[in-house]
Amino acid sequence: MKSNHLRRFGFLLVFAFGILFAAQAQVSADAGKTLFKNYCASCHAKDMKSAATGPALAGAQERWADDEALYNWIRNSQGMIASGNPRAVELWNQYKPTVMTAFPDLTDDEIGSLLAFINGTADGSLGPKKEVGSDISASSTVSKSSSNWLYYLLFAGLAVLAFILARIINSLNKIEALKEGKKYHDKTVMETIFSKGFVSFLVFALVIIGVYFLATNAMHLGRQQGYQPDQPIKFSHATHAGVNKIDCQYCHDGARRSKHSVIPSASTCMNCHRAIKKGSKYGTAEITKIYASIGYNPITNTYIQNYENYPQDSIKAVYSEWISQNYVEDNELAAIDAEGQLFVDNQWSDIVASLTNNVKKQVQGPIEWTRIHNLPDHVYFNHSQHVTVGKLECQTCHGKVEEMEVVEQASPLSMGWCINCHRQTAVQFANNPYYDSYQAFHDEMKAGQIEKVTVADIGGLECQKCHY
Helix, strand or coil, X not given: CHHHHHHHHHHHHHHHHHHHHHCCCCCCHHHHHHHHHHHHCCCCCCCXXXXXXXXXXXXXXXXXXXXXXXXXXXXXXXXXXXXXXXXXXXXHHHHCCCCCCCCCCCCHHHHHHXXXXXXXXXXXXXXXXXXXXXXXXXXXXXXXXXXXXXXXXXXXXXXXXXXXXXXXXXXXXXXXXXXXXXXXXXXXHHHHHCCHHHHHHHHHHHHHHHHHHHHHHHHCCCCCCCCCCCCCCCCCHHHHHHHCCCCHHHHCHXXXXXXXXXXXXXXXXXXXXXXXXXECCCEHHHHHHHHHHHCEECCCCEECCCHHHCCHHHHHHHHHHHHHHHHHHHCCCCCCCXXXXXXXXXXXXXXXXXXXXCCCCCCCCCCCCCCCCCCCCCCCCCHHHHHHHCCCCCHHHHCCHHHCCCCCXXXXXXXXXXXXXXXXXXXXXXXXXXHCCCHHXXXXXXXXXXXXXXXXXXXXXXXXXXXX
């Protein structure tokens, strides 16, 4: 009889934990927002109405007119194309050879959440998109806090349920003992709370919940999709790579020849900014930071000798004079006025704040940019392998940088995201001597036996390729 009570108790615990972890498996636009960032944002426009690498997502349900087919397309687009689905074939003909990444593990609730976010963003019901610099973190903190309270409430509910079950078992054991004519010690509330069984349950529950949160957070360690920090210099990729069409590899020249893409030094900036001395948006404010870091005097067009030992007051005098001259010229004044002097002082203070910190006390020296993309130490990634050999565009991983005023981490950079790319991406065999040794694949392609060779086919899914 006692074992039956324990089995019932165990069943109810399992049921309760099922409620805890299933509570989040519901259609939610908030969950859809996260899914969109993780899986869709690198290829689809965030306004849902513009075409990008992939089509505009607004109205997808209406165009498909069949949710089951749409869900199957999201999970396995190539399978839908192979089956001859008219809508799938239409999309393939429009966007080939770009292959949509397969997401076979997405549940119906997750796809429903994704569509809810897409539809809400498209029709405006989710509110206007916040601009860069608005208090985005506040809303995300509120959402996270609300989610945490849900978990606390569920855990409290489980504790109460465990207590009630313990009391029920105590009562059943008492009834059983009385029927058999045995003495039974009826436990008090405090004895129940501090009983071995109840304490064991609480410890078990805490371990399970702790492991769950540990595993969930560990999977996101170092991955900060949407991370968009302010930089010491307001460098606009939209101006440089977008308006002026400067190639990414002109500044990040390591991407084509080494593991790292490298952050350009101030000397690279000076290739252009010896001639372009005032910015189209910030005037002298940001470009002067480059000059102050490297020791270039824009008034005399010369580098300051022994600049690393140059006194800070002398540095201030040089660049304050430069800012003053431009202020007077821009405002058509004969000499600097009180308002202009305040402008100069504020701009110099911003230069000092941007180029110094608790460790770097002097203005002169390298610009300390804030890193945005960072993979764990146990992950090997080689830029040249992807850029030079794989012929990938920078936007494949980094998003439309040429449209970003402030660069953000556009892709999730998760292992699953990389693996899906390796499974779907065709290797460019033609006229690529790097792959000459794969003669068997060349022969099969010429014979029409295969249409393409993916990264996975040549070992792109082997663990030791990225973890060794």
